[in-house]
Amino acid sequence: xxxxxxxxxxxxxxxxxxxxxxxxxxxxxxxxxxxxxxxxxxxxxxxxxxxxxxxxxxxxxxxxxxxxxxxxxxxxxxxxxxxxxxxxxxxxxxxxxxxxxxxxxxxxxxxxxxxxxxxxxxxxxxxxxxxxxxxxxxxxxxxxxxxxxxxxxxxxxxxxxxxxxxxxxxxxxxxxxxxxxxxxxxxxxxxxxxxxxxxxxxxxxxxxxxxxxxxxxxxxxxxxxxxxxxxxxxxxxxxxxxxxxxxxxxxxxxxxxxxxxxxxxxxxxxxxxxxxxxxxxxxxxxxxxxxxxxxxxxxxxxxxxxxxxxxxxxxxxxxxxxxxxxxxxxxxxxxxxxxxxxxxxxxxxxx
Ligand code: UDP
Numbered sequence: 001x002x003x004x005x006x007x008x009x010x011x012x013x014x015x016x017x018x019x020x021x022x023x024x025x026x027x028x029x030x031x032x033x034x035x036x037x038x039x040x041x042x043x044x045x046x047x048x049x050x051x052x053x054x055x056x057x058x059x060x061x062x063x064x065x066x067x068x069x070x071x072x073x074x075x076x077x078x079x080x081x082x083x084x085x086x087x088x089x090x091x092x093x094x095x096x097x098x099x100x101x102x103x104x105x106x107x108x109x110x111x112x113x114x115x116x117x118x119x120x121x122x123x124x125x126x127x128x129x130x131x132x133x134x135x136x137x138x139x140x141x142x143x144x145x146x147x148x149x150x151x152x153x154x155x156x157x158x159x160x161x162x163x164x165x166x167x168x169x170x171x172x173x174x175x176x177x178x179x180x181x182x183x184x185x186x187x188x189x190x191x192x193x194x195x196x197x198x199x200x201x202x203x204x205x206x207x208x209x210x211x212x213x214x215x216x217x218x219x220x221x222x223x224x225x226x227x228x229x230x231x232x233x234x235x236x237x238x239x240x241x242x243x244x245x246x247x248x249x250x251x252x253x254x255x256x257x258x259x260x261x262x263x264x265x266x267x268x269x270x271x272x273x274x275x276x277x278x279x280x281x282x283x284x285x286x287x288x289x290x291x292x293x294x295x296x297x298x299x300x301x302x303x304x305x306x307x308x309x310x311x312x313x314x315x316x317x318x319x320x321x322x323x324x325x326x327x328x329x330x331x332x333x334x335x336x337x338x339x340x341x342x343x344x345x346x347x348x349x350x351x
Pocket of ligand 1: 171208209222283286
């Protein structure tokens with residue numbers, strides 16, 4: 001029997017790609033997800049158990065049923081802008097949710113965790129690219145909750161021998177290379193899917209959040225990393241944990257930054273479609289530049305991103321988006337107006 005990994009948030013964007021990578025690597029992923037933002041259709045490589053992290057009995061029952069050997073913890077809220085206006089939501093899920101999960105792990109004698117962290121723990125960088133020793137001064141509650149969670153993991157490693165790897169993602173992008181799963185948030189807040197929806201004519205334009213940052217074109221610079229490369233890093237971290245007690249953290253990025261305007265230009269190039277833009281006020285909690293120094297993940301985990309090129313990431317996301325809307329519109333029962341969208345190949349594109 002393949003070793004089982006409990007994947008909280010396994011129906012979400014990065015969690016579902018991790019489930020696929022786990023299955024391809026010979027594990028059985030069990031997705032534990034409350035479906036608040038995840039999707040049943042994204043769980044394809046193992047069972048789905050619907051439940052909430054704060055439900056201790058439910059967690060205990062799922063762990064007793066499947067007897068996982070380790071946990072990958074993705075279930076969390078991740079919109080930096082939203083966290084500024086509703087921090088309670090973020091602390092409850094991202095910190096209290098982790099504590100509940102760790103309590104269940106301790107009851108079951110489970111001692112391995114791969115944790116979904118973020119570049120937002122660093123705040124506005126003092127130097128760039130950012131390595132793991134860069135000071136941590138989060139500038140939004142989302143980053144603060146992940147920093148607090150990492151501190152919990154360090155203390156739990158010392159006191160209870162729960163070993164962990166926190167993976168600090170820069171900006172997840174792209175979709176499964178086979179087109180089986182991809183990003184689908186409702187509402188969508190992330191730049192690349194929004195830009196592609198505009199390319200597809202599913203929204204009239206893209207709002208650029210601020211063009212007066214101290215960057216060459218005035219818009220924010222981010223380091224985009226393919227979601228399949230992120231998933232691969234999780235499998236590597238899991239294996240590495242077998243021989244490495246303690247609490248560890250690695251950055252995951254490509255080491256190259258692209259501005260919002262460069263992303264939009266890349267999407268125009270990849271899709272061949274015009275994309276209208278409008279400049280809006282800067283979004284609260286957004287640092288100007290976030291670019292990773294991920295040499296540690298490369299040296300220690302042997303991780304090498306396969307899809308470092310922005311155009312490849314956008315092309316994979318575009319194939320996923322166009323395929324998804326085609327499927328929604330051709331399903332026999334998909335007459336509900338909520339889901340009916342013009343297929344990107346047939347729409348008139350906003351100019
Ligand atoms: N952004 C934007 N318009 C949008 C969505 C995002 O200008 O509609 C910007 C955002 O301010 C940030 C970058 O694009 O500088 C990436 O944002 P995203 O939400 O994708 O990821 P984050 O950096 O918040 O993790």
